[in-house]
Amino acid sequence: MFSRISGQTSLQLCPGPQASLHGCFAMDFDPGATLGQAFRDMQVEAEPGHGAVLDLVLDEGMGTFGPPPDDRRPRLAWGQGPEGLKLSLCFDSGAIAPVSARDFLEKICLVLHALAESPDRKCDEIALIGKTASGLIPDLSKPIPGCPQESAARSFFEIARQHGEKAAVVGDAHVYSYDDLSGVTRLLGGKLRAAGLRPGDVVAVRGVNSFGMIAAILAVIATGGVLVTIDQTLPETRQALIERISCPRFLIRVGDREEPTGASNTFFTPDWPSRQTLQQLLAGSPPVEEVLFTPEDDSSAYIFFTSGSTGEPKGVLGTHRGLSHFLTWQRGAFPLGPGDRAAQLTAMSFDVVLRDILFPLTSGACLHVPPRELLLDPRRMLKWFHDNAITSMHVVPSLMKAWLQSRVDGRPFASLRYAFFAGEPLTDTLLSRFRDLASDRTRLINLYGPTETTLAKLFNCVDAVEPGVQPVGNAQPGADVVVLHDRRRLCGLWETGEIAIRTPYRSKGYLANDDLTQAVFRPNALSEDPDDLIYMTGDLGRVRSDGKIEIFGRMDSQIKIRGVRIEPTEIEDLLLRQGGVRDAAIATRVDANDNKILLALVVAEAPLPPQEEGAQANRLREALRAELHPAMVPARFVFVESLPYLPNGKINRKAISALDLDTQENKRDHRAALGESTKEEGALVAGLEGILNTPIDDLTKSFVEMGGDSLSHIQASLVVEDVL
Incomplete structure (x- = not known):
């Protein structure tokens, strides 16, 4: 049937109270599969009077084919019309924006046309950008207009x-x-x-x-x-x-x-x-x-x-x-x-x-x-x-x-x-x-x-606060912002990829490091101007149906603490130069106040008795403080027997993030080490442990020795005022 798809597939929106689901379509195929394989795996049910009907789950930005959570559902139907294949979508216009619904149908058309023309084509090679998306996604072939300015x-x-x-x-x-x-x-x-x-x-x-x-x-x-x-x-x-x-x-x-x-x-x-x-x-x-x-x-x-x-x-x-x-x-x-x-x-x-x-x-x-x-x-x-x-x-x-x-x-x-x-x-x-x-x-x-x-x-x-993390919005005049798949294909609406910024008002790159500059400032493939470069941010994001960009996190191991960009390897290299350290890795945790903190996982040259770990952590902390920006000094040092590695020899950071570094047994041991304490001291210890996300075994230590930094100092001052 797909060989009969015409070049002008018609679209029809049928808004109505058909469902309460919210969102729009996103590809959920195996990216390595061909289109033919992907469609053979789909189940399509026929209905009287229609060529075929496909029931859909429309979930915000993460659309999948399959049964919805209840009987009310958006309905996609197709049949043969005078101009070729005709697609119709019935949806809840109060829950799904018409622009998202239209973009969804255009994506389906793009996939079907690609299937008819090249069934052996890989799924992740299809640009899911129809007329709706093209009005929201910048055209990288067009020059960016200059902006008047003075120094x-x-x-x-x-x-x-x-x-x-x-x-x-x-x-x-x-x-x-x-x-x-x-x-x-x-x-x-x-x-x-x-x-x-x-x-x-x-x-x-x-x-x-x-x-x-x-x-x-x-x-x-x-x-x-x-x-x-x-x-x-x-x-x-x-x-x-x-x-x-x-x-x-x-x-x-x-x-x-x-x-x-x-x-x-x-x-x-x-x-x-x-x-x-x-x-x-x-x-x-x-x-x-x-x-x-x-x-x-x-x-x-x-x-x-x-x-x-x-x-x-x-x-x-x-x-x-x-x-x-x-x-x-x-x-x-x-x-x-x-x-x-x-x-x-x-x-x-x-x-x-x-x-x-x-x-x-x-x-x-x-x-x-x-x-x-x-x-x-x-x-x-x-x-x-x-x-x-x-x-x-x-x-x-x-x-x-x-x-x-x-x-x-x-x-x-x-x-x-x-x-x-x-x-x-x-x-x-x-x-x-x-x-x-x-x-x-x-x-x-x-x-x-x-x-x-x-x-x-x-x-x-931010005129109206949205649930969760706020979008980062739109580009300023003088810049284009797109989302790319594998740093080459433009992503459509709601499709997750790497945020990339094109602007003639960028920096010149990295001082005395042309290789690194060229690695992240890529030539614009749609321009003949050698100075038309696109900066690859390394941040994951997507374009919404209102044109705003949402950001999700990093593609690499880079970390941000209090707005400071941190490469874990810079801290790890310094740790490995310290005596008594055989291996080290940097990870993050979220503390009781929902703040992201740095952790150093350290493998000692020789096994350390638990009572000596605190002194070694203080030595390492002071060594890092002498050379690094304060935001780069870990709040906690955790001594482990070994670190997980991938087959390619790199640290398995995903496995590190899943490690359980807090046990009630350790907390009981540390609390016991404090001995008898007053009610105020107990409240102070509990408050500081919540802030620092680590057990405290010695109240004679300075706040820095306990793992405190400028941000946790603010929180600690409030605890002290409340307790005392």
């Missing part, structure tokens, strides 16, 4: 000219105007130019979140240097590693006092200058024209580091063009201006600190910098939001979740206009709690995009 530095100086006397930065009991910030920026830029800075020279800026750090960042961007931020709170070994990999020609130190080095390529600026010091600095500021650099399309702007699978962090080289594109889009979509107050929450070691700083400062808003210790004190932090009437912020969901676990008085986010969430899945439970503490006019925006494609390339304005 971030020029935008800042223009805002400073217009609003010179208005507040630009507030922090540490100081208020600095746009004139102040522009003046110090020009002073540092003039020093760099006088020292021989050329466009493209790498300039490292070492310090912590402060007025001086912000001015130094602006100075490097304004003069055409390539910015590298070195967060002074990182371990010294980590700071030295970043400096070694980036090879800066100049260094700007930001701090509370100058330490003369005698080096002609090193400069100093105070973090929070007094008014007297500020006046002295401003006296030597050159005009804007003497420091401002006009970037080309490919001019490099910054280097930020992500975790690397080779044991060293990877430097990602960003461009002025990409930075300007993002800021131009964000200012247009979410306008700020004088009178707005933005929170600067992101640490200096992450690329997203640029949107924290530059979004408000190229808009005329005021940037408020909280003391870093406040981030670990939820009640004081929420009070800070209220007292400063913050109107805009970027935040990682896990940090917000930790803050909201405290007892909250009033509505600390009542003044908030924009809440940008990024770095982790955004859940309905978090947003429901957050909405109770914000204003009805607060807009919730979910951002998505890796460092490699510049800050963010997808956004979702």
